[in-house]
Amino acid sequence: MDPIKLFDAQANLGFVLSQTSHIEAEVAEVAYEGIIYQDLIPVDTSAHPFAKTVTFFYMDRVGKADWMNGNSNDVPVVGLNMSKEEESVFTAGIGYNLGFEEVGQARMLGYNLSSEHAITATRAAEEMCDRVALTGDTGKGFKGLLNNADITSVAFAAGAGSAATFEAMTPDEILSRVNTLLSGINTATRGIELADTWLIPNTTFNHLTTRRLTDTNMTVLKFIRENNVYTAKTGRPLDIRGLTDLETIASGAKRMVAYRRAPDVLKFHMPMPHQFLPPQVSGMNIIVPGVFRIGGVNIRKPGAVRYATGF
Secondary structure: OOHHHHHHHHHHHHHHHHHHHHHHHHHHHOOOOOOOHHHHOOEEOOOOOOOOEEEEEEEEEEOOOOOOOOOOOOOOOOEEEEEEEEEEOEEEEOOEEEEHHHHHHHHHHOOOOOOHHHHHHHHHHHHHHHHHHHHOEOOOOEOOOOOOOOOOEEEOOOOOOOOOOHHHOOHHHHHHHHHHHHHHHHHHOOOOOOOOEEEEEHHHHHHHHHOEOOOOOOEHHHHHHHHOHHHHHHOOOOEEEEEHHHOOOEOOEOOEEEEOOOOOOEEEEOOEEEEEOOOEEEOOEEEEOEEEEEOOEEEOOHHHEEEEEOO
16 A cells, blocks of 8 residues: 555544544434333343353242241241243444545544434444344344233233224223233232333324313323322322334234333343444545444243233
8 A cells, every 4th residue: 555545544543533532422412212122121231241141040939927836946938949041142233434535524624523423323223222122033032022922911801892992992991901901910929010111002002192081181091090000009100101013013913011110020131232442444434343232131020021912
């Protein structure tokens, strides 16, 4: 290579290196609309960035207190049943490149490089994490929050109008089925678990938002917010969200999901969040690689999650 061109290439690389800090600072401040996995699933970044697997344990408590003779040595004791599973972690990547002339002109004119490339790459990484966390990845064997075959699924019965759709049900019938879903978790776990989050298809969310109770200005959704089992028991609001992914996820049919959102119930493993590596010269371009390492969603307490269909 011509010595002058080599010098220019290295000078441009040095300029990009000096720009990295301000570009990444701008990227960190961007809010990515439509990326919701971190709002729905606790994210665990505690594993080593290069861990091949993440090990987690399921634990069941057994034993109960009972009457005994005050002079007896036969004291009832508790036991812990532990089971271990391991989940693989895989590397993914998305970066960006800068044209040689683009970098040279920015250096010559003394202005900062645009952060748009980095923002776009980061959004692509977030979109992948969102997809894997919610719907899994069959190629890697990951299960998502919305389509885990280990989760109990119930089918709602038809209402008085002989149709199982919310559109055909009365508000009272809708509320009854919602509370049946929420209380089903509580009943199945003998009062230990109580769902605080309710995910429904967008079309269902829109219907409940726009449908008004007879002779009132209250929508069905507001009525549910104020009269659901979780709010009645805790005094706290039920988190209700509409998701497009739930429209056809149950073999082409709608599904809703209720669960308790807490790290002891479920986690999305991300040992290495998306990050940019140092820029590299490649031909006439400067490439900024971006990498991240993720596992799948680990539902540690399947009993605290429940699906429903037929609405």
